[in-house]
Amino acid sequence: xxxxxxxxxxxxxxxxxxxxxxxxxxxxxxxxxxxxxxxxxxxxxxxxxxxxxxxxxxxxxxxxxxxxxxxxxxxxxxxxxxxxxxxxxxxxxxxxxxxxxxxxxxxxxxxxxxxxxxxxxxxxxxxxxxxxxxxxxxxxxxxxxxxxxxxxxxxxxxxxxxxxxxxxxxxxxxxxxxxxxxxxxxxxxxxxxxxxxxxxxxxxxxxxxxxxxxxxxxxxxxxxxxxxxxxxxxxxxxxxxxxxxxxxxxxxxxxxxxxxxxxxxxxxxxxxxxxxxxxxxxxxxxxxxxxxxxxxxxxxxxxxxxxxxxxxxxxxxxxxxxxxxxxxxxxxxxxxxxxxxxxxxxxxxxxxxxxxxxxxxxxxxxxxxxxxxxxxxxxxxxxxxxxxxxxxxxxxxxxxxxxxxxxxxxxxxxxxxxxxxxxxxxxxxxxxxxxxxxxxxxxxxxxxxxxxxxxxxxxxxxxxxxxxxxxxxxxxxxxxxxxxxxxxxxxxxxxxxxxxxxxxxxxxxxxxxxx
Numbered sequence: 001x002x003x004x005x006x007x008x009x010x011x012x013x014x015x016x017x018x019x020x021x022x023x024x025x026x027x028x029x030x031x032x033x034x035x036x037x038x039x040x041x042x043x044x045x046x047x048x049x050x051x052x053x054x055x056x057x058x059x060x061x062x063x064x065x066x067x068x069x070x071x072x073x074x075x076x077x078x079x080x081x082x083x084x085x086x087x088x089x090x091x092x093x094x095x096x097x098x099x100x101x102x103x104x105x106x107x108x109x110x111x112x113x114x115x116x117x118x119x120x121x122x123x124x125x126x127x128x129x130x131x132x133x134x135x136x137x138x139x140x141x142x143x144x145x146x147x148x149x150x151x152x153x154x155x156x157x158x159x160x161x162x163x164x165x166x167x168x169x170x171x172x173x174x175x176x177x178x179x180x181x182x183x184x185x186x187x188x189x190x191x192x193x194x195x196x197x198x199x200x201x202x203x204x205x206x207x208x209x210x211x212x213x214x215x216x217x218x219x220x221x222x223x224x225x226x227x228x229x230x231x232x233x234x235x236x237x238x239x240x241x242x243x244x245x246x247x248x249x250x251x252x253x254x255x256x257x258x259x260x261x262x263x264x265x266x267x268x269x270x271x272x273x274x275x276x277x278x279x280x281x282x283x284x285x286x287x288x289x290x291x292x293x294x295x296x297x298x299x300x301x302x303x304x305x306x307x308x309x310x311x312x313x314x315x316x317x318x319x320x321x322x323x324x325x326x327x328x329x330x331x332x333x334x335x336x337x338x339x340x341x342x343x344x345x346x347x348x349x350x351x352x353x354x355x356x357x358x359x360x361x362x363x364x365x366x367x368x369x370x371x372x373x374x375x376x377x378x379x380x381x382x383x384x385x386x387x388x389x390x391x392x393x394x395x396x397x398x399x400x401x402x403x404x405x406x407x408x409x410x411x412x413x414x415x416x417x418x419x420x421x422x423x424x425x426x427x428x429x430x431x432x433x434x435x436x437x438x439x440x441x442x443x444x445x446x447x448x449x450x451x452x453x454x455x456x457x458x459x460x461x462x463x464x465x466x467x468x469x470x471x472x473x474x475x476x477x478x479x480x481x482x483x484x485x486x487x488x489x490x491x492x493x494x495x496x497x498x499x500x501x502x503x504x505x506x507x508x509x510x511x512x513x514x515x
Contacts, residue, residue: 203261376457435482
C-alpha cells in the first residue's frame, strides 16, 4: 500500500508541476467562467427551446456539472494519456519493474493519479461555479447540496472512466500516439451523439449529462405545454438571448438505477484495468533491446573496416535554407507509420469528390487533425531527443532552423489541402484559397508557440483537439480556415492572430536561446 501511494503521489506531483498542466488549468477556468453567462451576456450555454433557468443554486450546480463533465472529458484524455510513456522515458518504469509491485497495482496507481489530476481541475471549476453564483445570483439562497450532488454523481465517475480509458489506450497503443489521439476523438464523438430516452439508457451514459438534460426538457414541456413528439433544441446558443423565457429549476432526484450505474462504471473500470494488466509489457521493451544490439553490431563492423581519411568527400559550406526545409519536411513526412498515409490519401480523395462545402467544413479540419502527432513536437523535438544544445548552436538558429521548421509544416498542411485548393481555383475563389493558407499558418504557429511555451507536445494536442471538435460542430468563432461564411474583416482578424502567435513564438525562442 505504501508503494502504491508513493507512485500516485510522485506521478501526481510531477504532472501538476508541469507547464502544460498549469496552462490547461488556467484555460479550463477561463472556459468555465463562460459556463453560466453573466445576466447581460449575448449568449447562452444551456438553453431549452427559448427557455433558460433562473440563476439559483440548482441551475448553477447542474449546468456547470454537466458542462464540466463533457469539457473535462474532452481535454482530460489528452492531458493524461502519457503517464506510462513518461515512466519509460525517465527510466522509472525499469525501477518499478524490479519491485514486487504487480501489474494491476501499478496500472491502478496510474489510473488514480490520472483521476486526481482531472479531479484537481474539476475542484477548481467547482469553486469557480460557487463564486459565479455569489456574483450573479439575484436573491436566491445558497444551497451547497445543489452543487455537491451533481459534481459527485455526474463529474467524478466520468473523470474516472476517462482515466481508465487513457491507461487502456496506453497499454495497447503505447507506441502509436496518433492512434490514441484519433481513436479517442472518434470514441468521444460517438459517445456524445448518443441520445438516451429511458432510465436504463441514461445509465449507459458515461458523461452522466443526458438525464439532467432530459429533466430540463421535461420541465420546459410542462411549463410551455409542448407535446412529447415536438423536438426542443438544447445547447449552446449565440445571440438572440433577449427573446428567452425564464423558468425555475429546483434540481432533481436521480433514479436508483442511475445512482447504481455511476458506481458500477467505477467497478467496471477497475475490472478492465485488472484484465489488461495481463497484457501489460512491464517495461520489457524487446524492440529497444534488439535495436541496441543491432546498432552495436553495426558499430563493430564500422570499426573493423579501414577508414581512409584522404578518400572522404570534402565538406562544403552551404548557408542556404532549402536543405534545412527539405530535411524538416522529410522528418514530418516520414514520422509515424507508413500506413497512416493511406488514411491521408483517402482524406485528400474526399476533398476532391465530396461537395465542396462539406469537404471544406468537415473533411479538411479532420485531415489536418490527423497530423497532430507530426506537428505537436515541431519545435520541441530538440528537447525531447536531448539535442537542443547542438541544434541551438547552429548558424542562425532563429532565421534558418525555426523558419525552416515552420515552412516545412505549412507546406505539408497546404499540400494535403491541394485537392480542395484546385477546386476553388477552378471557381476562381481566391478568398477561400487564402483562408485555407492562413489556416495552415495559424495551426503551425499555434503548435510552435505552445510547444516552445510548454517544452512539450501535450498542450498543443489538447488545444488542437478542442479547436477541431468545436469546428466540426459548427461553432463559428473557432473557424480558422474559412470553412463557414464570414464578413470582410475575417481575414484581417485571422491575420492579426497569426501575427501575434508569430511574435510570441519568436520572443519565446529568443528567450530559450539566451538561457
